[in-house]
Amino acid sequence: MILDPLMIMGIGPFPKMGIKGAALATIIAQFTVTVIFIYNSKTRELFKDLNIFQPLDKDYINTIFKLGLPTSLQTGLFALIAMVIAKIIAQWGPTPIAVQKVGTQIESISWMTAGGFSTAISAFVGQNYGAGKWDRIKEGYRRGLMIVGTIGIFATCLLIFGASPIFRLFIPYDKEALGIGIRYLRILGLCQFFMTIEIATQGAFNGLGRTIPPSLVGITFNTLRIPASLILSSTYLGLDGIWWSISASATLKGIVLPTWYILLLKKIPQLNNKRGANENDRIQERVFTDN
Numbered sequence: 001m002i003l004d005p006l007m008i009m010g011i012g013p014f015p016k017m018g019i020k021g022a023a024l025a026t027i028i029a030q031f032t033v034t035v036i037f038i039y040n041s042k043t044r045e046l047f048k049d050l051n052i053f054q055p056l057d058k059d060y061i062n063t064i065f066k067l068g069l070p071t072s073l074q075t076g077l078f079a080l081i082a083m084v085i086a087k088i089i090a091q092w093g094p095t096p097i098a099v100q101k102v103g104t105q106i107e108s109i110s111w112m113t114a115g116g117f118s119t120a121i122s123a124f125v126g127q128n129y130g131a132g133k134w135d136r137i138k139e140g141y142r143r144g145l146m147i148v149g150t151i152g153i154f155a156t157c158l159l160i161f162g163a164s165p166i167f168r169l170f171i172p173y174d175k176e177a178l179g180i181g182i183r184y185l186r187i188l189g190l191c192q193f194f195m196t197i198e199i200a201t202q203g204a205f206n207g208l209g210r211t212i213p214p215s216l217v218g219i220t221f222n223t224l225r226i227p228a229s230l231i232l233s234s235t236y237l238g239l240d241g242i243w244w245s246i247s248a249s250a251t252l253k254g255i256v257l258p259t260w261y262i263l264l265l266k267k268i269p270q271l272n273n274k275r276g277a278n279e280n281d282r283i284q285e286r287v288f289t290d291n
Contacts, residue, residue, distance in 0.1 A: 003028060070215035071206075074222075081222050085242065088229050092239050095177050102170045103184040107192075110155035114148045114196035118203030125207025138265060141204050145258075148200040152193035159189030180239065187243040194254025201257045208268070217257045221249040 003025035010016025017024065089096045121144040128136040158166070163185035164178075171177045202214040225245050232241025 067206075067209065067211050070211045074215040074218045077219055078222055081225060084226050085229055085246075088226075088233065089239070089242055091233075095174070096180055096239055099171075099177050099180045099184055102167070103181055103188065106166060106170075106185065107155075107159065107188055109158070110151055110192045110196055111199060113151050114199040117144060117148050117151075118199045120144070120203070121200055122203035122207040125204050126209070127207075129208055134265070134268075137207075141201075141261070141265075144200050144204070145197060148196040149193060152196035155192040155196070156189050159185040159192065163189070183240055184243050187240065187247050188250075191247040191250040191254070194251040196254075198250070198254040198257050201261050204261055205257075208264075210264070213260055213264075214257055217253055217260070221253045221256075225249050 007021030167181040228245035
């Protein structure tokens with residue numbers, strides 16, 4: 001964040017490098033963070049015995065692979081889908097591409113904030129799932145939804161009612177870009193509440209060790225953006241049809257995924273109780289046989 005404007009515009013000791021400056025700033029930042037992590041892994045108590053170069057344990061690798069593969073597929077496919085959507089948008093020229101880039105950064109005020117709370121919800125649910133405290137899981141999820149839902153409502157109001165002044169901060173003089181940007185923010189503003197709910201629920205699923213449901217929902221509805229964009233953009237909606245396809249898919253994800261999670265919460269404790277009862281029966285049977 002600090003190096004970007006300095007290296008792009010050539011402020012202070014840095015020469016003006018434009019887009020190359022942005023790339024270098026990213027590399028320097030990531031390299032610095034990596035060095036700090038390696039240094040802390042050797043000095044902090046938590047990581048003092050950590051050796052990142054030691055042979056890998058197959059059981060750990062299998063578990064990490066099982067949990068991480070669905071999410072990684074979702075992320076990778078999301079990037080591919082975004083490129084296809086960008087190609088569709090490019091039919092209207094370079095201005096809409098630039099507008100979407102700026103609009104996405106503005107919109108990130110909600111989904112990046114919700115992502116932070118999603119991580120907290122994942123940790124909280126995972127801790128209580130291990131302890132079998134289902135009441136705390138349900139209450140923690142409910143409180144988490146209240147927090148991210150409030151963020152989503154705030155973002156909705158901000159993007160819908162403040163679209164014009166917000167976008168003017170970034171592109172003040174181009175009337176075409178300004179008009180497209182205002183419509184983009186207002187259409188995407190409608191889905192902010194549902195999007196934050198979906199992100200929070202994804203964290204709750206991860207806390208239960210079930211990464212497939214959020215990935216399945218995400219991949220399905222993100223993929224549907226492509227045909228929806230093609231169909232809607234061919235109507236009188238034009239370019240706005242693409243924005244509506246993105247907003248609609250995000251809304252559907254925010255409805256389907258929480259519904260799936262709530263149904264799962266009702267089912268898992270019963271399954272665990274049955275397993276526990278069956279295990280107790282087997283233990284008592286062995287004790288009786290031994291005696």
